[in-house]
Amino acid sequence: MIYEIALLPVHKERIDMFRHAFAEVAPLLTRAKGYGGHLLAQGIESPEMFNLIVRWASLEDHTPGFEASEDHRLFMIGLEEYFSDEPKVFHIEGGNF
Template sequence: MTTLEIADIRIQPGRQAEFDEAIDRGLRTVIRQADGFLGATVHKGVESPERYVLQIRWSSIEAHNVGFRQSPAFAEWRAIVGPFFAQPPLVEHFDLLTTVEA
């Protein structure tokens, strides 16, 4: 079963364009290389333009919490995106319950 990581990210006002580039670069150059990475999406707030929701699919919670977060790649990722944070992101993990398609 895959695990979904959801990170609710709030960045500093006025830095959206810089962060857009940084999060895309970090996902493509760092997280994409992590063992257990299955895919990611980023959603940008409409009403709250400093808010982002990052969704990453991992092969397991251990792939994220141990394999990635305890590796040098995590520091590399945080060096790319961390300078934009207004506060630490809220990160939680979810297991799929159901899917409904149109």
């Protein structure tokens, strides 16, 4: 099991709109092969920084799997206007917590 951790910088004035947009595109993520759940968490010290943590069955399910899919393209199109900078994504191994 692996976790994708995506740091999503959002324009401060668009935080509420981002939350709504994420809820709209989340089904594209949840139907992906190997998807095991996600958490979207807003920063406390930096409320414009969101952390998206997604549990995947394998790294391949996320990349190239989901990242190479049409659903990922649509997922990003639905969110990209809210980003103040390029999201940063990395992966970690681990069990359930």
